[in-house]
Amino acid sequence: MTDFSPPDLAVPVRADIVLPCLDEAAALPRVLARIPDGWRAVVVDNGSTDGSAEIARSLGATVVHEPRRGFGAACHAGLLAAEAEYVCFCDCDGSLDPALLPGLVRRVAAGEGDLLLGRRRPEGRGAWPLHARAGNLALARMLRVRTGLRLHDLGPMRAARREALLALDLTDRRSGYPLQMVVRASDAGLRVAEVDVPYLPRTGKSKVTGTWRGTWHAVRDMRAVLRQPPQRTPETARAEAVR
Template sequence: MPLIHVIIPAYNEEKSIAQVIQAIPPALISEIIVVNNNSTDNTAVVAKAAGPTVLFASEPGYGNACLTGMEYALTKLPAEQPEIIVFIDGDFSDYPEEMPLLIQPILENRADLVIGSRALGQREKGAMLPQQIFGNWLATTLLRLFYNAHFTDLGPFRAIRTEALLKLNMQDRTYGWTVEMQLKAAKLKLRSVEVPVRYRKRIGFSKISGTVKGTVMAGYKIIATIFRYL
């Protein structure tokens, strides 16, 4: 079994982070990395008590937290670096126990990047707000039109081969992280697949879709990122 690390960006997720960590299949993962993204609550304390590595990212931003986790994993000794990295949110909206579904296509050498698609899977009623559903549809439609990338979702639950992740040279530090990964994978002709995943109402309040400002900023950044790399 290859070394597999899980990176969990977390901002004010003290009520959910322990449940996310505990639901990750322990036999599958070599290390869980929680990146405390400038939280103002007890996210770091709760996460540390659950056992994973906890890092601190002082610069706010989803992408920045992911990059902080990557930097930690990839500055280890070569023998300790992961061959696969899984990203999952800290709000317990995804089902961490479904991680084997995302990893399997990589283990079978059928994919370099695997997206957990909420559009293809079962969603709890109200788990995704109308603006999220529309935003996903618009972004994936633009990806298909401009990059010939056939995705149904920009879901945060994803697995990627580490060597492929390095080729992407990820840059975005805020809301454009997920779409940047997918469009760059298309440009580089990486093998990308989707697997259906379940999705439930998150624990706590969404910092993006839960506010008009967050929704507008995220939507603008995603669309701008799509056109930036044309």
């Protein structure tokens, strides 16, 4: 783990930020106001009925419509719509600050890691419910057994090169998407690391981990990812051919 520190402003970086969105009208103005200058916000509307798409568009974001419901479906649609060399992911419920993302991207650009995850450090009452934290901890332990990665959090804030993520051929379109990204990155030999980021109480009601039931469904989806066999990458195929 690496502690988060202020980014070196002398190093210019640019990225597209994927923001999966389902009824986040209340949080969007504050979140989009925190997008770094020169970066593009890609808001992926996943069937909102509260005018989220219109608000995002009026505030200058690129809006992508993904009719298939699912966190993974929204994230992957954003990845496919991204054009910058670096791609970031961030919730758009106000719990995470997009202004911190240049620090993660600079670390990727500097070669400190290929996939940087934000390790959530809760600030404020109710920022991270106990049941959601417990589910995350259990998954982190299972991930360690499966990959050897000693991560503490599988949070939604992350940064990587776009081409590296596309090469992972991610297939999960539900809650298992973030975990599949980490598992396949590890299988492909990418370096996965985490940095501390503040985690605030979200604006509005959580659609996934706001209840024990939602957390259970998310854990179920992620456990299914962990049961998948390691992906056979081109590098693996070449090594097998040599043997």
